[in-house]
Amino acid sequence: MRAAVLHTHGEPPSHGEHPDPVAADGQSIVRVTAAPVVPLDLLCASGTSYFGQPQLPYVPGVQGVGVVEQSDAVAPGTKVFFATSAGMAAGDGSLAERSVVPDGDLIVLDTAVPDAQVAAIGxxxxxxxxxxxxxxxxxxxxxxxxxxxxxxxxxxxxxxxxxxxxxxxxxxxxxxxxxxxxxxxxxxxxxxxxxxxxxxxxxxxxxxxxxxxxxxxxxxxxxxxxxxxxxxxxxxxxxxxxxxxxxxxxxxxxxNAITPDQRRDALTAVLEHAATGAIKVAYETVALADIATAWHRQSSGTTSGRLVVTI
Known part of the structure; x- marks a missing residue:
């Protein structure tokens, strides 16, 4: 699959091929449609966070939006938001065509808010x-x-x-x-x-x-x-x-201190108000192939809003 792959701590990830994820028991495969580049991604990838240096190579991305492809917990075809521990623990994240996600970290989405906007708010x-x-x-x-x-x-x-x-x-x-x-x-x-x-x-x-x-x-x-x-x-x-x-x-x-239920309820409430325009976050979309440039822009603060990678 295509992915943003980090090969060196402190450097931006590069766009390239990466092995497809394989789901274990209690995990689902999500086809990613949108994933933001957030400060936590850069911190973890730097290798200087209190989580320690992530094992290389890996796919960054601590959150994303997509459609379930394979799961014993959620019907395939269901739109979901998901969180990952990429950079904080072993494993890959959301900046790829597919991501493996613990079933408990899936939040089923029932909203008219576009995927990129959901990812920007997240x-x-x-x-x-x-x-x-x-x-x-x-x-x-x-x-x-x-x-x-x-x-x-x-x-x-x-x-x-x-x-x-x-x-x-x-x-x-x-x-x-x-x-x-x-x-x-x-x-x-x-x-x-x-x-x-x-x-x-x-x-x-x-x-x-x-x-x-x-x-x-x-x-x-x-x-x-x-x-x-x-x-x-x-x-x-x-x-x-x-x-x-x-x-x-x-x-x-x-x-990191809240439960999956608290995360789900909070995101659901926020998206209800986002659907009416009461809660909004400025964002712009970028292509996965442009991840290195997007990473540089995020690190230098030269953005017009949250950068959301659409896949």
Whole structure:
């Protein structure tokens, strides 16, 4: 089969031939139609993540959309979303014509949302939804700040906060003002602007670093900052006096901590709102044959949205 194959840690994968996957007990074969290139793919492929160096060669891709070809759990021909552990554990991922997937990681799709759009939203939408509902326990009428509002998680979080009843949603961005506004933000601020006297009940933070330091100082009484990543650094500084005086909370979140049922329910909810346009993530499609160029663009940040490989 055709696939994006990584031969050297830290280098982009190349387009070429790769052995077809073989399903073991409890696994299904999915014919992939769309798979995004996400930061986790690049991190795992670099060989520097805390998961360790993946065995080479392998096919990256931690998520995708496709049609079941072979399965004892789901009828062939069924459209599904799926997650993989490519780069985090032995085995290949979604950036190929076919992928082998544990039956428990298949999510049956019943949506009119196009495959490429589902792939663009994917686990970013799951993370945004679960960070707001499960970790932050967002209540209707609360004020939400989304850091990295121009990124995929940020855009999904903006839309999700609105449909969950947030009173006001403010996005902090580095440069992607148009994306954050298109996602539904009431206001967009730059990373160096600050928040004035504004206070937020919930902060969704995929970036950490200096932005998290500033956002923590803007937490309201009982405020919760949920960190989902460290795109801007692995360290932030928090004031003990602010956290104690406001009984504020700093919380962590990872998709790896939720159950398959939670993942399915979150993605289903997000796609229901994506179908109406309430939750959206900007994306562009690229061909599998152009994977090396797409990989370079993702690593350098020269994209107009999430890159989705269509196969």
């Amino acid at each position: 686990l970013s939408g799951v993370a945004a939804w679960m960070a707001l509902t499960w970790r932050a326990q967002l209540k209707p009428g609360e004020r939400v700040l989304v850091l990295g509002g121009g990124g995929a998680v940020g855009q999904a979080a903006i839309g999700a906060a609105r449909v969950l009843g947030a009173q006001r949603v403010v996005a902090m961005v580095r440069s992607d003002t148009a994306r954050a506004l298109a996602a539904g933000a009431d206001e967009v601020v730059g990373v160096d602007e600050g928040f004035g006297d504004a206070r937020f009940d919930v902060v969704i933070d995929p970036v950490f670093g200096a932005a998290a330091t500033a956002a923590a100082a803007a937490l309201a009484d009982g405020g919760r900052l949920v960190n989902l990543g460290g795109a801007s650094g692995d360290e932030a500084t928090f004031s003990s006096a602010i956290l104690r005086s406001r009984t504020a909370s700093i919380l962590g979140y990872t998709n």
